[in-house]
Structures are given as structure tokens and as C-alpha cells.
Amino acid sequence: MACAYHHKSIFWPSISSIEIIDKPKELCFGIMFYVELDSGHLACDGCEGLEEPVCIKYCNALARNELTEIISKLRTTKDSWG
Amino acid sequence: MGDREIYGYAGKILRVDLTTSRLSIEPTIKYAREWLGGSGLAQWILYNEVKPGTAPYEPSNKLVIGAGPLNGTLAPGASRVTADSKSPVTGGVGSSNSDGHFSAELKFAGFDTIVFEGKAKDPVYLWLKDDCIEFRDALPLWGKTTWETDDIIKHELSDERIQIMCIGPAGENLVRGGCIIVNRGRACGRCGLGAVMGSKNLKAVAVRGSGGVEVAEPERFMRAVDNARNVFANMDEQTPAIKYGTLRIAASKQEQCGIPYKNFQYLDLPANAFNRLIKAIEDWQQEYRIRIMGYPACPRPCDRYFRIERGPYAGLECGGVQFEALTDFAGKLAVDDPEFILKINSYCNELGLDIDNLAGPISWAMECYEKGILKENDTGGMKLDWGDKDVILELTRKIAYREGFGRILGEGCARCAQLFGRGSEYFAIHMKGQDLYESMRNAIGWALGACVSTRGGGHTTGAPAIETSGNVDADLAEKVYGVRALANPQAFEGKAKLVGYFELLHRSNNSLGICHLLTTSSNPSFMGFCELAELYSAATGWETTEDDLKRFAERMLNVEKAFNILHAGFSRRDDYPPPRCLEEPIPRGPAAGFKNRKGEKG
Numbered sequence: 001m002a003c004a005y006h007h008k009s010i011f012w013p014s015i016s017s018i019e020i021i022d023k024p025k026e027l028c029f030g031i032m033f034y035v036e037l038d039s040g041h042l043a044c045d046g047c048e049g050l051e052e053p054v055c056i057k058y059c060n061a062l063a064r065n066e067l068t069e070i071i072s073k074l075r076t077t078k079d080s081w082g
Numbered sequence: 083m084g085d086r087e088i089y090g091y092a093g094k095i096l097r098v099d100l101t102t103s104r105l106s107i108e109p110t111i112k113y114a115r116e117w118l119g120g121s122g123l124a125q126w127i128l129y130n131e132v133k134p135g136t137a138p139y140e141p142s143n144k145l146v147i148g149a150g151p152l153n154g155t156l157a158p159g160a161s162r163v164t165a166d167s168k169s170p171v172t173g174g175v176g177s178s179n180s181d182g183h184f185s186a187e188l189k190f191a192g193f194d195t196i197v198f199e200g201k202a203k204d205p206v207y208l209w210l211k212d213d214c215i216e217f218r219d220a221l222p223l224w225g226k227t228t229w230e231t232d233d234i235i236k237h238e239l240s241d242e243r244i245q246i247m248c249i250g251p252a253g254e255n256l257v258r259g260g261c262i263i264v265n266r267g268r269a270c271g272r273c274g275l276g277a278v279m280g281s282k283n284l285k286a287v288a289v290r291g292s293g294g295v296e297v298a299e300p301e302r303f304m305r306a307v308d309n310a311r312n313v314f315a316n317m318d319e320q321t322p323a324i325k326y327g328t329l330r331i332a333a334s335k336q337e338q339c340g341i342p343y344k345n346f347q348y349l350d351l352p353a354n355a356f357n358r359l360i361k362a363i364e365d366w367q368q369e370y371r372i373r374i375m376g377y378p379a380c381p382r383p384c385d386r387y388f389r390i391e392r393g394p395y396a397g398l399e400c401g402g403v404q405f406e407a408l409t410d411f412a413g414k415l416a417v418d419d420p421e422f423i424l425k426i427n428s429y430c431n432e433l434g435l436d437i438d439n440l441a442g443p444i445s446w447a448m449e450c451y452e453k454g455i456l457k458e459n460d461t462g463g464m465k466l467d468w469g470d471k472d473v474i475l476e477l478t479r480k481i482a483y484r485e486g487f488g489r490i491l492g493e494g495c496a497r498c499a500q501l502f503g504r505g506s507e508y509f510a511i512h513m514k515g516q517d518l519y520e521s522m523r524n525a526i527g528w529a530l531g532a533c534v535s536t537r538g539g540g541h542t543t544g545a546p547a548i549e550t551s552g553n554v555d556a557d558l559a560e561k562v563y564g565v566r567a568l569a570n571p572q573a574f575e576g577k578a579k580l581v582g583y584f585e586l587l588h589r590s591n592n593s594l595g596i597c598h599l600l601t602t603s604s605n606p607s608f609m610g611f612c613e614l615a616e617l618y619s620a621a622t623g624w625e626t627t628e629d630d631l632k633r634f635a636e637r638m639l640n641v642e643k644a645f646n647i648l649h650a651g652f653s654r655r656d657d658y659p660p661p662r663c664l665e666e667p668i669p670r671g672p673a674a675g676f677k678n679r680k681g682e683k684g
Contacts, residue, residue: 001156001186001379004294005304011155012294013190021243022183024266024387024401027373040292058156058311060376060383 002058006050007042017044018055020063029063033070046075087111089298090151090621091119092189096215098208100282101141101200103217110194115624119194120150121177122593122638124166127197129641134648138170138274139256139281141201147247147287148195149185150595154295154378156307157617158314158609159600161185161377163247164592165270167278171258171439171494172514174650175536175642176273177543177592181385182264185595186378187245190291198282207248207286209239212293220285224254227432228263235288248286249276250434252482256280257492259439259481259517263431265377267387267401271436272516273537298623306616310609314381314600324374327384328405328599329363331551332356335405338550338571339524339673341413344468345445346511346662349521350671355418359408362420375401377597384599388424395421400428409519410441415448416468426474433482438539439494442517444477446495447487449509456502462486511660514538514652522663524673525549525571531581534657536642542598544585549577554606562606572676589635590614 004012013019019041021030034041047053053071056064087093088111095113097106110119117123124146136142145167152160163185169176188194191212205220218238223231228250236242245265253260253276260276261269270276279285297303317323322330335341336356339349351359366372370390376383387401407427411417417426430437444466450456451466458465464473464487480488490498495517499510511518516538522529531545532538541547548554548563549571560566563583565576584603587610591598594614602610611628619626646652658664658680667677 001154005156005300008294009300010294010296014292015294022265022375023242024373024375025399027371027387027389058379060381 002054003044004042006047006054015040015042017042031063031066031070033074035074044074046071084296086296088114089296089623090155090618092149092154092192092194092293092295094193095195095197096193096210097197097199099200100198100202100206100284103202105215114151114622116634117638118151118590118593118618118634120148120162120593120595121164121166121179122589122634123195124148124164125175125177125638125641125645128166128168129645132168132649136168136649138168138173138176138278141282142199143168143278143281145198145275145278145282145284146195147188147198149188150593151194151621152617153185153595154189155297155303155621156379157594157596157621158307158310158379158381159597160379160595162592162595162597163188163264163270164595165247165262165275167273167275168649169537170256170274170277171516172273172538172650174514174646174652176275176278177537177642178261178270178272178275179542179592180262180264180268180270181377181597182245182268183378184245184247184264184289187289187291189295190293191289192291192293196287198284201281202283205283205285207235207284207288210287210289212291220283223285225251227251228434229266229432231286232266235286239288239290241290244288244290246286246288248434249279249284250432250482252433252435252492253277253280254285255482255484255492257435257481257484258494258497259436259492261434261436261439263434265401267375267385267431269402269431269436272438272539274436274439276434276436297621299620303617303620306613306620310613310617311381313607317382319374321382323382323384323599325367326363327374327386327403329403329408331405332363332408333360334552335550337672338552339668339671340521340528340550341409342511342519342521343413344416345414345449345509346521346523347449348670349524349668349673351412355412355416358418359412359420380597380600382600390421390424393421395425398425398428400424400431402431403427406519407437409521410437411474414441414445414519415474417471417474418469419471422471426478429475429478433478435478435482438519439517440478440481441519442512443481443491443493443495443498444474446498446506446510447491450502450506453509455504455506455509460487460502508661511662512538513659514650514656520545522659523666523668523678524676526574526678527577527580528571529659529663529678530577531584533659534581534585536639536646540588542592543588544581546580546584547603548606549580551605558606562602562610572673585639586632586635587611589638590631593634593638594618
């Protein structure tokens with residue numbers, strides 16, 4: 001929700017660059033990033049210009065580490081996907 | 083602000099007539115300015131549209147499932163969904179709510195509320211995907227557990243992101259403790275609302291939305307969100323509230339004589355049983371695979387999903403184990419096997435049975451059996467010994483499927499006692515017919531809140547859990563609640579005022595869609611009326627003060643009381659606690675000897 005809100009000022013998960021899929025039976029979450037414009041989802045720009053990406057800032061304590069790692073990789077390789 | 087007619091809300095209410103399969107839509111704004119949303123809006127609809135004299139299972143009773151104006155946003159704890167109807171348990175107000183992803187998804191699909199009326203000819207489930215609304219055949223789902231239902235619908239519709247509220251066999255069979263299960267382990271538990279769904283031949287509601295929620299003043303709203311989240315900023319997986327969820331309060335409840343044992347005869351667990359339980363809760367963290375689960379916008383997730391991989395329950399998966407499960411099973415039923423609590427909690431979720439409304443009549447029956455009031459020829463030959471796991475499992479199955487003695491127990495302890503008589507009424511611990519988990523002899527405010535609750539039992543409708551949470555700073559308590567004497571649960575002073583605060587706060591939360599655990603309901607440092615009013619103002623663009631919010635809640639409370647008078651004939655007499663709570667002093671523990679008193683001023 002934070003991602004779409006950052007880009008469009010609307011809480012709108014279906015355009016967000018990140019999608020979290022709850023998988024209780026697998027005891028995990030699925031985290032999907034859209035690095036290119038895809039099916040209406042915005043391409044992740046790693047929250048360029050912000051000290052901390054909003055998906056990390058508003059993530060609850062549970063997936064923050066995983067998200068930080070993924071975003072960090074995305075930011076590092078930005079030239080190849082942005 | 084843009085040019086929408088309404089912000090924060092999705093803007094539409096869906097009306098579903100299950101008898102005629104007719105759908106209609108009305109604008110949320112018709113109600114929102116006076117009734118906020120969620121439960122407030124639902125109660126107003128029920129008050130106006132359900133005639134007194136309507137039986138809860140009649141098609142003309144209505145079931146209202148709702149989201150609040152803050153659901154689908156980043157407001158902390160905006161994860162609650164509400165279900166309201168005329169209750170088959172009390173005959174009066176039926177109002178229950180649950181965490182989960184459903185309420186946000188409902189708003190993303192474009193709706194704030196769904197009002198069901200009528201009765202489908204054959205079992206159906208409602209599939210709502212944005213503007214496409216479809217009745218689907220639920221005959222193949224009838225008889226399935228809630229978990230099977232969840233799996234089948236997601237498979238049938240080829241989307242694991244669908245959010246589902248559904249009932250199990252208990253709701254289908256009109257068991258009064260039939261509840262609505264959300265996200266497999268969460269429940270709109272109390273009041274028998276799953277049975278109302280069952281009476282309408284409505285197996286499930288499935289939603290998926292592709293839209294968004296727009297707020298009136300985006301920058302102001304995010305400032306309000308950030309401000310409200312500050313207090314949770316340093317919490318992580320080791321924070322007890324996250325690591326253990328509500329199980330963490332077991333120790334303080336034991337110290338406060340707040341765990342009813344053997345049908346409320348005692349108010350703490352025997353030392354050995356308690357120590358085993360505490361050790362088990364710690365061991366579970368190490369030995370079982372656990373995933374902590376959070377719901378939308380929650381900075382302090384408290385749910386957990388267990389998978390047991392060894393021992394007699396190997397293979398068991400279980401979500402939604404909260405403090406209430408300890409109270410109901412280790413406490414009221416005296417089960418001295420912590421793993422079994424996971425097992426029975428899971429079984430209840432699958433059957434769609436509220437654990438309070440299950441443990442209530444079983445613990446009543448066990449005490450009556452212990453005292454010789456019930457014999458084996460009453461129980462279908464079963465010996466009802468305390469803590470007997472096989473008996474508890476078998477009775478649970480019988481209750482859900484309305485078989486034998488379970489058919490009677492499924493009516494709840496109040497009706498059971500009425501049926502059997504023989505003095506068993508004294509051992510039926512209920513308020514207005516609703517079975518309780520709330521211990522009502524150790525804490526004056528908690529007892530008062532549970533007593534005057536319009537639905538009977540009030541941990542989400544007015545009972546102040548903060549009273550027994552220990553070490554609340556007196557100055558802060560006075561500032562927030564207007565009451566200093568929180569440190570002494572047995573003190574009368576200020577408790578009426580405290581309950582008044584909680585009656586309004588809980589209703590405000592239930593209407594906005596906010597989890598109580600993120601508010602001053604749980605901790606005086608968390609969000610209070612001031613923060614909630616600011617979030618609501620920024621979301622809707624309707625300037626709303628703290629006092630305005632309290633007035634909304636007060637109006638809602640008055641409507642609930644009017645509903646109870648008109649539909650159930652309740653009066654002040656029905657606000658008195660069960661006789662045991664007034665006649666017996668606490669038999670042991672730190673509060674031993676304390677006895678509540680009728681007519682005491684507070």
C-alpha cells in the first residue's frame with residue numbers, strides 16, 4: 001500500500017511495484033517486485049531520492065530484513081533494470 | 083482534495099437479497115456522516131430494518147459485514163472486519179469482529195459494507211470481484227470445514243490472493259456458537275454470527291479488488307500515520323507482544339487471578355499446570371515451526387501460525403492461538419496438556435466454532451457432572467471428567483454436528499441450564515445468554531464492562547483489559563482514562579468512568595476498522611481518540627474532533643441498547659453478573675478472599 005501511495009497518493013495495491021502474497025501454509029510470505037511496468041504495476045525505482053524505501057519504512061517487523069536485502073540488491077543493480 | 087463525493091470510504095454499500103438473488107447498491111455517504119462505518123453503520127441498519135420479533139434465523143434477519151473508513155490505508159491496525167446481526171445467542175445485539183485481510187480487500191473491490199438478507203434456496207457463496215458479483219453454487223462446499231472451503235474457493239477461482247470469510251459445519255448446523263472464520267485462524271467469534279450465515283444458506287463471501295482507497299488530505303494523513311506509528315518504531319520480533327502475541331499476558335493474568343479454572347470455580351491455574359503451560363509457550367518458539375503473522379498496516383503483529391512436526395499432533399497446523407484459548411481450555415476445562423490446546427483450537431477453527439461458546443457449555447456440564455447434577459444417562463453415557471481430552475474432542479465434534487448430548491450443549495450454557503434445571507443454573511456462567519471467558523470476580527472494571535456489554539461479555543465492547551495489565555503509570559492513566567487507580571483491580575473508585583471510556587473507544591475502533599491492541603485499549607501510550615480523530619479527519623476531509631468521535635460512539639451505544647430493549651427485552655436486571663460472581667469469594671491466589679458485591683457504588 002505504501003508503494004502505490006508514494007507514487008500516486010492512493011492506497012492501491014494492484015498498481016504497486018511490490019506484491020506480498022500471504023502463504024500461511026508454507027509458513028512464509030511471497031514477495032514479488034515489478035522491475036518493469038507490468039500488468040498495471042509500476043516499475044520499482046527503489047524509491048529514488050528517499051533515504052529509505054517506503055515499503056521498508058512501513059513494513060511490520062517481520063519482513064523488514066528480507067525487504068531491505070532485496071531492495072538493496074535492486075538499488076545496486078539499478079542500471080541493468082531501471 | 084479532489085472532486086470525489088466521499089474520501090476514505092470506498093463509497094458503496096452492497097445489498098444482497100439471497101431469496102431473490104437481487105443485488106442493489108446504495109451510497110455509503112447516506113450513513114457515514116452519522117455512523118462512521120463498520121459496526122456503527124451496521125447497528126443503525128439493523129436497528130431500522132430488522133423488526134422486533136424477528137427470530138435470528140428467519141430470512142428477514144440481516145447480516146451486515148463491514149469495513150471501516152480507515153481499512154485499506156496505512157492507519158496502524160486498520161485490519162478489522164465486522165459482522166453484525168441479531169444474535170441467536172442473546173436475541174439482542176450481535177456484533178463481532180476479526181483481524182484479517184478481508185476488510186481492505188473489500189474496499190479495494192469498491193465496497194464498504196455488504197448487507198445480506200433473505201435465504202438462498204440452496205447453499206451459495208458470494209464472489210465479489212470489483213463490479214462483478216456472482217452467486218456461486220456452494221452445495222459441493224456444504225459440510226466442508228472452513229479450511230477446506232478456503233482452499234477449494236481459491237482453487238476454483240484460481241487466485242490465492244482472494245480473501246474469504248466462511249463458515250464450517252457448526253454454522254451450517256445452526257449451532258449457536260457457530261462463528262465466521264477469516265484467514266483460516268481468525269474469527270468473528272462471539273454472538274453466533276456463523277449460524278446466521280448458515281441460516282441463510284450462505285457458506286462464504288469471497289472478495290478480490292483491483293481498486294484503491296483515496297484519502298482527502300494525503301500529506302496530512304501520512305503525518306497522522308507516522309505520528310501514530312512512532313510508538314511502535316523500535317519493536318521487532320523479540321518484542322514480547324510480537325514474539326508471544328496475546329499469550330504473553332498469561333503470567334500477569336495468573337498473578338491477578340484472571341484465568342478462570344474449572345468453570346470459574348477458581349481464578350488461577352494450579353501452580354504445576356501453570357508452570358507447564360508457561361514452559362510450553364516458550365518451548366513452542368523453539369521446537370515448532372512458527373510464523374508470526376501480521377495483518378494490513380499492523381506495526382505490532384501478534385498472530386502466529388504453528389506447524390507441529392512431532393509428537394501425537396504431528397502434522398497439525400494451527401493459527402489464531404490467543405490468550406483466550408489458554409483460558410478456555412487450560413482454564414475452564416482444566417486441560418493439562420499445552421499441545422492439546424493447539425489441537426483443539428485448530429479443530430474449532432476448522433469446524434467454525436467459537437472457542438468461548440464451546441468451552442462455556444462443556445465446562446458447565448463438567449461441573450454439573452462433578453457435583454452429580456448431570457449423570458451419564460444425561461450425557462449419552464459419557465463421563466465428563468475435567469481435562470479429559472478425548473471427551474472434549476468428542477463433545478466438540480458432537481456440538482458442531484448437533485449429535486446426541488452435543489445437540490444440547492450447542493445451545494450454550496444458559497439454555498442448557500434452563501433445560502436441565504436441578505440447580506444447574508448457578509453453574510451457568512454467562513451474560514445475557516452469552517458464554518464467557520471473562521473472569522468477573524477479580525477486577526471490578528473488567529467485570530462491569532463485561533456485565534453491561536450489549537452483546538454480553540465485552541473484551542471488544544467495553545471491558546477494560548488495561549485494568550489488569552499491571553504497572554500503568556498513574557499520571558498517564560489519569561491523563562488518558564481520567565482514572566488513577568488502575569494499579570488495584572479490586573478498587574471500585576473510578577471504574578465506572580474507565581468502562582465508559584472503553585465502551586466509547588471500542589465502538590470507535592469497531593466502526594473505524596482499527597484493532598484494539600494498537601490503541602489505548604492496550605496501552606495508554608498507543609493511539610487514543612485524539613490520534614484516531616486526526617486519522618479520520620485527514621482520511622475523509624471531514625473535520626472531526628476527539629469529542630465528535632466519542633459522540634459517534636455514544637450514539638452507537640445508545641442504538642445498541644435500544645435494540646436490546648426492543649428485541650430481547652433486556653433491562654438493568656440483565657446487566658448483573660452470574661450469582662457465582664457475587665456470592666463466592668476468590669478461593670485462592672493473590673486476590674484470595676476478595677468478593678464482588680451487589681449494589682456497591684463505583
